[in-house]
Amino acid sequence: MQLLSIDPHNIPKTGDDRPVATLFRYVIRMSGNHQVWVCLVAACVALLTMAPLELQRRLVNDVIVAGDMELLLLLGSLYLAVLVVQGLMKVALRLYQSWLSESAIRYNRLHLSRVYERRTAENDEESGGRAVSIIGAEIDRLGGFVGEGFSQPVVNIGILLSVGGFMLVVEPFIAAVSLVFLVPQVILVPWFQSWINRLLERRLGLMRDLSDTISELSSDGSEIGDTQLPKQVDDIYRNRIKLLFVKFGTKGITNFLNALGPLCVLVFGGVMVIQGETTIGTIVAFVSGFDRLSNPLREMISYYRVAAQANVQHKMIAKWIT
Template sequence: MPKSLFGFVFLMGRHHQIAIAALSVVLFLAGTAPLEVQRRIINAATAGAPYQAILVLVLAYLGLVLLEGLTKLMLNIYRGWIGEVAVRWLRKSALAASERSSEGPVDALAEGVQLSIIIAEAESVGGFVGTSISEPLLQAGILVAVGSYMIYLQPLMALAVAVVFFPQIGFVPLMQSAINRRVETKITVMRHVSQSMVQHVATNDAFEAQGDRVERLFSLNMSIYKIKFTMNFMMNLMTQLGYAGIFALGGYYVVTGKTEIGTVVAFISGLSKVRDPWGELIDWYRDLRVTQVKYAMIRNANTDAVSQDEAFIDDTPAAADAMKA
């Protein structure tokens, strides 16, 4: 297995990643156009434009939305397929390592680790392969495109919206690091649970140890939930402050005649367009950090399995020679 997570991503197919990235570019470019059409519809309606002109704009809006939706459908299916290909590869790799190790002395810990990889760990690592490159490209592209459009319409209002997101650059990495530490501990505990199940040791101490591990998993999961949902709460609060800024500043500009009502509506829609990709980008970053931890543990487990297998093969001829002597 490659040393890094992104080495594994490219192992699964560079040309697929290029194709997915191209679809992502089309999607974020198509996602900005409806904002301008929406603004023109509202301004045309408030200015008393002919209904036929408004209807043409509405049809153009529907066409753009349909294009965006179909492109996103294709992108999601493609990413899901490449992710499942990676999951299948990891599971087959773990099965192959398990088969090799079965030829030598049975190691309950190794079997428990391989069982955990096949059943649970491969799913999240392989699933990340499909979104590893296209997701940040798509969401960052939407942020840049929509942000540039908002700056073009009203720079001061765009600045007020941007300030809202700055604090998240500080607290998100810190809270995610805390989650990562708990995820690594959780994977280790789950592997010990699998090891104990493979050993089939039916003693009171073994049952008590398994019970302690289950309680440990419960505590770790609750700790992760608390950090994760606190992070979500803080991010949502920042977004609502952005809406408040648009209402306050936009209302002032409309009252003083410095901007049109359509611009304020476009900013409200624009903030929704920015909020979603920003949240998706944060989720991708969180998945990246967690998946890097999981991938490293899977790679180390497979490397250890291969090393043990090679050591057993090396020792077997020596043992046979000793028996002959």
């Protein structure tokens, strides 16, 4: 298992305990030039996504319809090679992103522990419960954003552009009609996310207050009924229920819109195949293409949500530090 042990990224110390002003400056501070390399890996993953679509189209139109066994074996082997390389690149990207994130979390935990140690030396009334919440779960969510801060948009936007561009070049009409269903998601998701952000910020405050109350219980021997703990637990429950309604409602709408894309391909593409205006191979590639478009689109929505949460987390931790 020693082979799986990798040293953390060496993040240089600045000697300044003040937090950086923005989330993305924090990402750069924690990862440095590694962001350039991880983005290059992400770009390679995105570019490789287009190759299987063209190979699918060729396999149906030029091989299966024509009955060319030799070309079938050649294109099938090439398809397999592309899938293997693409899979290895995706694993490499995820490992690189995770290594940067875990290195940032490790650095932040040590740094914030020193900040808390210094503050308790200066002020005996410093809340231990809040510090435990920040150095434990909260820094996990913030530091976890470091690895994918820039590279995740690169890979997902790259896939959307490469696959969408391929579809528009091959059959513009079908692509344009089907891609229309992606537009509402771009409009709706930020609106829903602003609502989620307010609920998340409220939840973080409630969780910190609960940590403080629990810490006070253990220190002064108070009874639960004499504290705000029952009300705080109820407030957290109500907050989470609201969050779940918005979260699953957003997911349901986006899934429905994603499903309409392939339906349009089959209906409009089927009419064009019957009229001799396109080929079956093109329709097969387009249905597969929409599946490949829906995944990065979902990941972009997820990224937007994670980035918004990390931004809230960064502001609240920065406020605690200062």
